[in-house]
Amino acid sequence: MQSQQNNVLDDHLRRLTSEERLRLATALAESGKFATCSASSGASNLKHRRPKPIAPTQTLAPQAPLPPVSVKPDKSKKEEKEKPKEEEVTVTVIQAFPTKYFSDAVLQSLLPSDWWSSSVSQFNSRDAAPLRRPVNIFHPFFLSLNQALQGQIFCIEMVENPYLWLMYQLKAVETVPFFNSTEVLLFHGTKTSNLHNIFNDNFNYRLAGTSVGHRHGRGVNFSSNPQFCVRFAQRGCIVVARVLRGVTSPGSADTLLPAPFCDSTGNFAGDIIVKYHDHEFYPEFLVHLKA
Known part of the structure; x- marks a missing residue:
């Protein structure tokens, strides 16, 4: 049964x-x-007898337990998460443009001491034209320039563009150690219609030779001889510019860049310099000649 x-x-x-x-x-x-x-x-x-069914979560043979592993919390990561991020410090003028981190007093301290304080407000507005103010013609440099031009100078204006000035200073920090550059005052003759763009945006080497040619290279031409520049000036205007001059190589009408380890080209006489990079120059004075 x-x-x-x-x-x-x-x-x-x-x-x-x-x-x-x-x-x-x-x-x-x-x-x-x-x-x-x-x-x-x-x-x-x-x-x-039927064996007891095994639940899906059970194992047929029990395994030896693993030794406990002590995990130490990474305090560095915890501190990094809890530590608030510090605000990045502005180290260049390019990062600070527009003058977000600079007060007017700090910005003014970066400019030449003889500049007017209104140039700072011009720089902050960005849309205003750079300040142009008359300069004493009896300065020794302008007296010698007037003598070289046989008394043709009518008046001289100084251009105060803080943005172009600071960009020029940054370029000097970059190129002077590499090319052993020195700062020289050179002259540039151009049309009066180009003066607005030059004083607002600086010289543009990309427009080289569009009007009078480029015998010594396709860049921005400067000369240490003011009389040479008068022939290219229309309506009697010459720009006096600060230029970073390093090693110069010979240039021709087909030269697009200077030779290796050189920053400019020119003629064999050395009175013509052609520059090929932005902000290696600053247009500082506008010389008006007599009609």
């Missing part, structure tokens, strides 16, 4: 799905009937 009941139970268990078997085994284990039946049935009925 007992064996017949076990056979019927086996047939019934075979028809159950895995989920139904799991629920049945769990219910029997909780009620204690499965343990009581196993103990009373004796050793002869062990072959009819």
Whole structure:
């Protein structure tokens, strides 16, 4: 009778799905009937017993526990996250333009001491034209220039453009150590229609030779001889510019760049200099000649 009941139970268990078997085994284990039946049935009925189903989260053979690993918190990363980011310090004038980090007093200290204080407000506005003010013609430099031009100077204006001046100073810091450049005053003759662009945006070497040619190179031409520049000046105007002059190589009408380790080209006499990079010059004075 007992064996017949076990056979019927086996047939019934075979028809159950895995989920139904799991629920049945769990219910029997909780009620204690499965343990009581196993103990009373004796050793002869062990072959009819079904093993306890294994839950999906259980493993057949228990593994030895891994030794605990002590993880020390990275304090540096925590401090980096908690530490507020410091504001970047402006180290160049280019980063500070417009004068976001500079007060008017600090900006004025970066400019020549003889410039008017209104040039700072002109620089802050950005849209205003650079300041042009008259200069004493009896300065020794202009007296010698007037003598070289045979008394043709009518008046002289000084151009105060803080942006171009500071860009020129940055260029000097960059090029002087490399080319061993020195600052010289040179002359440039041009049309009066070009004066506005020159004093606002500086000389543009990309326009070289568009009107009178480029015999010594396709750049911005300067000369130490003011009489040479008069022939290119229309309506009697010459620009006096500060120029960074380093090593000069010979140039021709087809020269696009100076020779290696040189920053300019020119003629063999050395009185003509052609520059090829932005802001290596600053247009400082405008000389008006007599008609």
